[in-house]
Amino acid sequence: MVAMFLHIIAHDVKNRVIQREFMRSGETIFRHFNMVLLAVIRLHDELLKKPQLVNSDCTYQRWRWVENCLGALDETYIKVNVPASDRARYRTRKGEVATNVLGVCDTKGDFVYVLAGWEGSVADSRILLDAISRPNGLKVSKGYYYLVYAGNPNADGFLAPYRGQRYHLQEWRGAENAPSTSKEFFNMKHSSTRNIIERAFSVLKGRWAILREKSYYPVKVQCRTILTCCLLHNLINREMTNFDIEDNIDEVDSTHATTAADDIHYIETSNEWTQWRDDLSEEMFNVWELRN
Template structure:
């Protein structure tokens, strides 16, 4: 990760082309970025006794779903079942510690926001600097320092997960409102919607995709790509947590 930052700073300082940096740092033209990740809340149906655990900061009863997509907007890992109040960093620790959890090849990384740890396999932006794309729009809002420029480029690339999640919820109404089904079934429903999302991306033509996007939000977009690699429900998360506590 340090080498990637050094390459980035070298480009800023010397205004050189990508192939020159590749030669000087002995790197191939293949990007080390596999995609992006983020958490999202999806409303669930739960008994009254379960509400405190699943209540988000906005007062909704929801599960915190951990989502990872590739650079083409296809889901490669999804984990649902964690309570809505659970912090994203806690969910990410669960994801990487599971035997069949998210595995990031050495030297590669997924983009994440500041709510996740800036560790091996995860590349977060600089804290305390402008980050969201809306902050760069308009005259006079261009980056004025290397860290701001890094955050702007990071945000632009990381935005693929926001667009993907927006398109997912735009396609499937069952993910936008509180489900009539128990939380265990709803978690499986989330997985099914992600699988169908990938299938549609693979089979749709570009024109069909544009029409679909117009029905959601102009800020959301995705492109075609490979089908899902791994997906797992977290119905047994309680058992896993109890084992850790022993």
């Protein structure tokens, strides 16, 4: 049962192929697939990582400048199979029919929260707002934050890069492309650090071929499959001690715990948060200039 399930999600093998390889009926395969799928999801409390904040003792260069950061988040498109009447809502800007998946990871590249099911046409900021509004959604306490992409606002709990400035890592290659302002330097460091979630998504899709192409399962089952693949991603990272998305990252000792009263439930920019980002970028840039 488990072997069939893993074979399907790892290699995106169709039901008829599994029938031949495991000598089981199509109905049995589908039923066993869903049994294993739900069994793994029931282990989500065990397999989803608890976020750990970056503390003042962190010596790893990539994360040391973001004290009290919990990790990074981003959205990714995963192709889904939906009825013809729903395809317009699921169609992305590139014309693919997909669900827009929110993934949140810690500094090690393990997933701490996953939300799948939103249509591909929906804006990233709306999905993030839904995630923090849910009773069992993404928890972010005041004073802590995640690194987010420019598609989301720079707001309490979510540190975004400066818009209108260079951002992507390839834009900084070569001495002639070195940052010349505090905002550019901040964006360069932000991009380098937030890249952990992009690498987590890359490893996730590399491991599970079912996430790389359109699934023949109903969208509800496919969304459960996405969550299950993320949970198994964490399990593999935990058990494979010789594999690490981020080599030589420092262990962080402080576990992030929240209470409902302290959690952020809406996304709102503030002068204080904007000023804090400006102060941080100036401090980072000044230190870098002194060293160079």
